[in-house]
Amino acid sequence: MYAGDDGTLLEAVRSGSSAAFAELYARHRAAARTMAKQVAATPADVDDLVSEAFANILDVLQRGAGPVTAFRAYLLTTIRNLAAAASSRDRRVFLAAELDGSHLDETLPFVDPAVAELERNLVKQAFSRLPRRWRHVLWCVEVEKQTPAEVGRYFGISRNSAAALTYRARKGLREAYTQVCRGEPAQRRLAAPGELLAAA
Numbered sequence: 001m002y003a004g005d006d007g008t009l010l011e012a013v014r015s016g017s018s019a020a021f022a023e024l025y026a027r028h029r030a031a032a033r034t035m036a037k038q039v040a041a042t043p044a045d046v047d048d049l050v051s052e053a054f055a056n057i058l059d060v061l062q063r064g065a066g067p068v069t070a071f072r073a074y075l076l077t078t079i080r081n082l083a084a085a086a087s088s089r090d091r092r093v094f095l096a097a098e099l100d101g102s103h104l105d106e107t108l109p110f111v112d113p114a115v116a117e118l119e120r121n122l123v124k125q126a127f128s129r130l131p132r133r134w135r136h137v138l139w140c141v142e143v144e145k146q147t148p149a150e151v152g153r154y155f156g157i158s159r160n161s162a163a164a165l166t167y168r169a170r171k172g173l174r175e176a177y178t179q180v181c182r183g184e185p186a187q188r189r190l191a192a193p194g195e196l197l198a199a200a
Contacts, residue, residue, distance in 0.1 A: 004020075009021075009023055009066060009071075010066070010067060011072060014061055016062075021058055028075055032053060032054070032075055035076045035079045036049040036050050036053075039083035041083070041086065057078060083104045123177070126177040126179070126180045129174060137155070137166055149162070150165040
């Protein structure tokens, strides 16, 4: 065990004594951990903060700088500064991730609200132009997901007739949608009937 007050130990460390620094560590480690627990971002960071603080101070002392007295105050201030720097670094990383979009889920499609609203209006207009029977069969098939057999039973026709009716209704919706869009400055993609009805 190295004798002397903290000032004597600090002078010995500057002279190259590792035993003197070990004594400083033993004297102040508990206080350092208490401070680290208060300022660390997570419990796992406590020991890292303490180790880094002591390592930094040792480096400073070996270069002839650092505290002459009041080692504990210097140590606790070092721990606070290290925690603040780590927090600032984490915040900058998070903000950079926000700016470059790296945290976003790129599998999600971008939907422009104005375009979506325009599409809904066009679909409504096209759908309203269809005969009532076609509107009904499209609703059954595209929204309620009924099979041709179920549609046939509902309308009192055969399965094949229901499939043919569905085909004519889909074709009619595509044509009505094209008519509604005609005259627009931008050329529009003809969406599938299921997409059109989902947008309505």
